[in-house]
Amino acid sequence: MSEITKEQIEHLARLARIELNPEIETRLANDLGKILDHFTELQELPPRAQGMLKAQKDPLRDDSIDLPNNFTDSEKIIKQFPSKQNDQLKIPPVFE
Amino acid sequence: MNISQIQNGLRNKEFSATEIVHQYLDTIVKTDSDVHAFLEAYHEDAIESAKNVDEYLASGGEQLPMTGVPIAIKDNMLINGKKTTCASKILENYTATYDAGVIKKLKNQKAIFLGKTNLDEFAMGSSTEFSAYGPTKNPHDLERVPGGSSGGSAASVAANMSPASLGSDTGGSIRQPAHCCGVVGFKPTYGAVSRAGIIALASSLDQVGPFANTVEDAEIVFKAIAGKDPYDNTSANKLSPAVEGLNPASLRIGIPKEYFIEGIEPEVAKAIQSTIDFYRSLGAQIKEVSLPHSKYALSAYYLIQPAEASSNLARFDGIRYSPVPGVEREGLNLGELYRQNKGKGFGPETTRRILLGTYALSSGYYDAYYKKAIEAEEYITDDFNKVFEEVDVLLTPTAPTRAFKIGEKLDDPLQMYLSDIFTIPVNLAGLPAISIPVRQLTELPIGFQLIGKKWHDLSLLQTAQLYER
Numbered sequence: 120m121s122e123i124t125k126e127q128i129e130h131l132a133r134l135a136r137i138e139l140n141p142e143i144e145t146r147l148a149n150d151l152g153k154i155l156d157h158f159t160e161l162q163e164l165p166p167r168a169q170g171m172l173k174a175q176k177d178p179l180r181d182d183s184i185d186l187p188n189n190f191t192d193s194e195k196i197i198k199q200f201p202s203k204q205n206d207q208l209k210i211p212p213v214f215e
Numbered sequence: 216m217n218i219s220q221i222q223n224g225l226r227n228k229e230f231s232a233t234e235i236v237h238q239y240l241d242t243i244v245k246t247d248s249d250v251h252a253f254l255e256a257y258h259e260d261a262i263e264s265a266k267n268v269d270e271y272l273a274s275g276g277e278q279l280p281m282t283g284v285p286i287a288i289k290d291n292m293l294i295n296g297k298k299t300t301c302a303s304k305i306l307e308n309y310t311a312t313y314d315a316g317v318i319k320k321l322k323n324q325k326a327i328f329l330g331k332t333n334l335d336e337f338a339m340g341s342s343t344e345f346s347a348y349g350p351t352k353n354p355h356d357l358e359r360v361p362g363g364s365s366g367g368s369a370a371s372v373a374a375n376m377s378p379a380s381l382g383s384d385t386g387g388s389i390r391q392p393a394h395c396c397g398v399v400g401f402k403p404t405y406g407a408v409s410r411a412g413i414i415a416l417a418s419s420l421d422q423v424g425p426f427a428n429t430v431e432d433a434e435i436v437f438k439a440i441a442g443k444d445p446y447d448n449t450s451a452n453k454l455s456p457a458v459e460g461l462n463p464a465s466l467r468i469g470i471p472k473e474y475f476i477e478g479i480e481p482e483v484a485k486a487i488q489s490t491i492d493f494y495r496s497l498g499a500q501i502k503e504v505s506l507p508h509s510k511y512a513l514s515a516y517y518l519i520q521p522a523e524a525s526s527n528l529a530r531f532d533g534i535r536y537s538p539v540p541g542v543e544r545e546g547l548n549l550g551e552l553y554r555q556n557k558g559k560g561f562g563p564e565t566t567r568r569i570l571l572g573t574y575a576l577s578s579g580y581y582d583a584y585y586k587k588a589i590e591a592e593e594y595i596t597d598d599f600n601k602v603f604e605e606v607d608v609l610l611t612p613t614a615p616t617r618a619f620k621i622g623e624k625l626d627d628p629l630q631m632y633l634s635d636i637f638t639i640p641v642n643l644a645g646l647p648a649i650s651i652p653v654r655q656l657t658e659l660p661i662g663f664q665l666i667g668k669k670w671h672d673l674s675l676l677q678t679a680q681l682y683e684r
Binding site for chain 2: 127128131132134135136137138139143147150151153154155157158160161162164166167179180192195196199201202208210211212213
């Protein structure tokens with residue numbers, strides 16, 4: 120089985136900025152190990168000559184700038200700020 | 216009631232839009248305490264809208280296909296001024312500040328919104344059990360799941376609480392609950408319907424589509440919401456027209472042998488065989504075909520989808536879209552506040568997939584996982600392109616089993632993921648597909664899936680209608 124350690128889970132949680140409790144960390148290590156094990160079957164596939172994303176291969180439109188930015192209802196967004204000062208979003212300091 | 220019956224009734228003044236809306240709201244009051252399909256029902260607003268429709272029609276206003284037709288909306292679609300939670304604690308206090316593209320189109324036709332339906336948190340799940348606000352029950356058996364993630368939308372139609380609803384389908388989230396609840400569920404070609412204002416799960420796979428009682432109704436809703444939206448650059452007007460005078464005898468239906476795997480419930484296998492026999496009896500040519508890379512679809516999907524989800528959901532930090540309940544901000548620095556908000560705001564499956572996606576995209580694993588998954592997606596798409604040179608549509612089961620018991624697969628993510636094994640390849644290839652209820656054989660519903668060529672949504676719907684007639 121693909122081994123996922125608790126330390127790896129902690130590292131991923133740090134990258135994703137999610138606080139996890141130790142019990143959940145253990146369960147996630149176990150779940151992710153099993154899931155990743157299943158994914159090893161993909162290694163059987165021969166590499167593609169040229170990997171391209173769907174959007175590149177099959178574009179749905181030409182590139183163009185055609186959209187005016189006419190959003191005028193900023194009050195509704197400001198009203199939902201958890202914390203604000205003079206209509207500006209207030210957050211804790213990034214540096215202490 | 217079917218949409219066409221509502222249209223005719225309004226046209227012939229047999230009843231008013233207000234009466235129709237009252238009828239559905241009454242059913243919601245009576246039924247939804249058991250089923251829990253709705254996160255919020257718009258009792259007052261729906262009546263108000265219906266009265267406006269009645270006045271509009273009485274004054275000679277044009278009746279469009281969805282005018283006065285009630286519809287329920289999955290709670291991952293924005294309706295201006297309405298709460299949109301995605302069934303997550305992290306958005307418990309969020310009110311939408313604009314209309315999604317599909318909502319604008321429905322408002323233009325004067326459709327009436329009955330409310331917002333339940334889903335697995337951020338549309339991640341196959342049972343609606345991962346809603347932060349409690350599971351939806353299957354109206355056919357309250358001890359069973361309605362499927363997911365659009366379980367609330369499917370159950371609302373199955374329990375006659377709404378004549379139609381909108382869902383979203385990233386790996387089967389419309390078709391699998393349609394199968395579980397015995398209703399029609401249609402996932403259009405990727406790009407046929409706008410994704411603007413739909414809270415993104417996996418942007419390269421998500422697509423909005425209808426639930427309804429009949430294929431005809433699903434088509435009415437689909438036509439109302441389809442088309443290019445300047446706010447979604449992946450939307451386009453590319454639909455091929457329906458086939459005039461479709462002759463069943465000229466239909467070529469492919470049966471992919473890889474879809475009849477071990478583990479299919481015998482009742483499901485029997486039901487699917489009955490639908491194959493039906494099309495054969497119409498004179499259609501039935502042909503066994505092969506999609507050899509289908510077996511890699513589940514792995515590819517559960518790498519691509521979490522990878523995109525981990526990126527899409529990064530924006531939900533409890534700062535930009537309303538506060539997260541239960542987080543005390545005082546004394547926390549910014550990093551701690553993010554971690555607290557996400558830790559308390561996201562449920563177990565969402566957290567699992569964010570971490571899985573973060574892993575798949577992280578340095579050292581990208582080539583082994585994400586890149587490989589994209590390659591698998593290409594092999595799978597090539598398989599479909601090849602078989603569609605020989606056949607017009609594919610017929611498969613929608614899911615390997617009927618609706619399972621609540622709690623049965625909750626602690627086993629891989630078992631839960633297998634519910635979508637027949638629907639996932641369709642999203643990877645961006646194709647249209649529909650789940651249609653098999654005529655009743657057992658007490659629990661079973662759906663069969665028809666998969667069409669890209670942009671051939673209308674001829675796919677025609678083929679599906681043949682079964683209903």
